[in-house]
Amino acid sequence: MPNVPETKLKGNGTQSMDRESAASEHDHTSLRLWLRLLTCTTLIENLVRTRLRTEYEITLPRFDLMAQLARHPDGLKMGELSKMMMVTGGNVTGITDQLEKDGLVERVTPPDDRRAWQVRLTPKGREAFEAMAAVHEGWIVDWMDSLTMQEQQQLYELLGKLKQGVREKA
Amino acid sequence: MPNVPETKLKGNGTQSMDRESAASEHDHTSLRLWLRLLTCTTLIENLVRTRLRTEYEITLPRFDLMAQLARHPDGLKMGELSKMMMVTGGNVTGITDQLEKDGLVERVTPPDDRRAWQVRLTPKGREAFEAMAAVHEGWIVDWMDSLTMQEQQQLYELLGKLKQGVREKA
Numbered sequence: 001m002p003n004v005p006e007t008k009l010k011g012n013g014t015q016s017m018d019r020e021s022a023a024s025e026h027d028h029t030s031l032r033l034w035l036r037l038l039t040c041t042t043l044i045e046n047l048v049r050t051r052l053r054t055e056y057e058i059t060l061p062r063f064d065l066m067a068q069l070a071r072h073p074d075g076l077k078m079g080e081l082s083k084m085m086m087v088t089g090g091n092v093t094g095i096t097d098q099l100e101k102d103g104l105v106e107r108v109t110p111p112d113d114r115r116a117w118q119v120r121l122t123p124k125g126r127e128a129f130e131a132m133a134a135v136h137e138g139w140i141v142d143w144m145d146s147l148t149m150q151e152q153q154q155l156y157e158l159l160g161k162l163k164q165g166v167r168e169k170a
Numbered sequence: 171m172p173n174v175p176e177t178k179l180k181g182n183g184t185q186s187m188d189r190e191s192a193a194s195e196h197d198h199t200s201l202r203l204w205l206r207l208l209t210c211t212t213l214i215e216n217l218v219r220t221r222l223r224t225e226y227e228i229t230l231p232r233f234d235l236m237a238q239l240a241r242h243p244d245g246l247k248m249g250e251l252s253k254m255m256m257v258t259g260g261n262v263t264g265i266t267d268q269l270e271k272d273g274l275v276e277r278v279t280p281p282d283d284r285r286a287w288q289v290r291l292t293p294k295g296r297e298a299f300e301a302m303a304a305v306h307e308g309w310i311v312d313w314m315d316s317l318t319m320q321e322q323q324q325l326y327e328l329l330g331k332l333k334q335g336v337r338e339k340a
Contacts, residue, residue: 016337017250017253017254018253018254018256019234019254019255019256021238021241021254022234022237022238022240022241022254023241024241028307028311029319029322029323029326030307030310030311030313030314030315030322031307031310031311032326033314033322033325033326033329034214034310034314036326036329036330036333037207037210037211037214037325037329038211038215039256039333040207040329040332040333040336041207041208041211042256043256043333043336043337043340044204044207044336045208046256047336047340064189064192067192068191068192070192071191071192071193071194080187083187083188084187084188084189084191084192085189086188086189086209086212086213086216137198137200137201140200140201140204141198141200141201142339143200143335143336143339143340144200144203144204144332144335145200145335146331146332146334146335146336146338146339147328147331147332147335149199151328151331152199152200152203153199154324154328155203155207155325155328155329155332156199156202156203156206158317158321158324158325158328159203159206159207159210159325160206161316161317161321162210162314162316162317162325163206163209163210163213164316165313165314165315165316165317166210166213166214166217166313166316167186167213168316169312169313169316170213170217170313
């Protein structure tokens with residue numbers, strides 16, 4: 001294949017069975033990096049999913065939607081929520097319906113545009129989210145602590161550069 | 171919250187609407203890092219999903235399953251496939267059924283253990299996968315190229331350390 005740098009990656013070549021198992025010896029830097037990025041994210045996401053289910057009986061998409069609303073007390077339009085959650089609108093509508101049924105979110109009409117529904121947390125939803133969020137953050141801090149603060153900062157910056165680059169290409 | 175380092179992350183504080191929008195000013199390093207990791211992965215995964223659908227009319231889970239089988243020509247047991255894809259067994263069975271119907275994979279019985287089904291690519295499946303894989307790698311190389319090779323290597327190593335640390339905790 002043209003334009004693929006021949007560099008091979010060195011180090012940390014753990015042989016565990018995960019999404020990196022799809023990488024061959026002959027694959028190049030970027031593909032192996034992508035498969036490792038995917039593996040790390042899936043690994044942590046699966047842990048969060050299991051913990052949320054067993055400790056709070058809540059699904060990950062519901063938690064994620066509440067997390068976005070917690071940051072936007074005035075409410076968010078469905079299109080904004082969908083963009084922030086990086087999923088299609090249909091998914092967001094379904095999750096919102098379930099959370100509304102449980103009294104955790106409510107649909108409101110903003111006074112300046114009566115055609116645009118917004119979603120926001122109810123007081124019950126906010127209270128429930130805040131209790132989960134503190135514990136959730138503790139899990140993440142614990143799982144990340146094999147990296148020093150300096151390494152976490154370095155990783156954060158590299159991922160920031162990657163994100164910006166991908167956005168510019170897309 | 172106790173045991174949470176007070177360090178704040180510096181730099182690359184892009185204000186785009188994505189999963190990082192769930193991070194507040196008051197959140198700590200590890201949580202912000204996790205939300206950025208999630209954002210980068212979701213961003214690239216959504217691009218791959220769209221491209222695979224529009225250019226090859228194939229779903230991402232089907233492509234991922236074929237990628238694992240391509241690395242294991244003798245076939246894989248369902249349990250192994252499920253572990254490598256980091257999803258539950260039920261998901262893998264459903265995807266395998268669809269690919270089998272399209273003649274891209276086949277179920278075989280290994281001679282040494284007639285009770286254990288294995289799945290492998292058919293010649294048609296291998297040919298189809300190899301054509302897609304070369305193009306797929308080109309997309310990834312292109313999307314990653316805002317990072318120098320040195321930065322990609324650095325990111326790969328940091329993620330390797332993170333992965334190992336999370337596995338040890340889990």
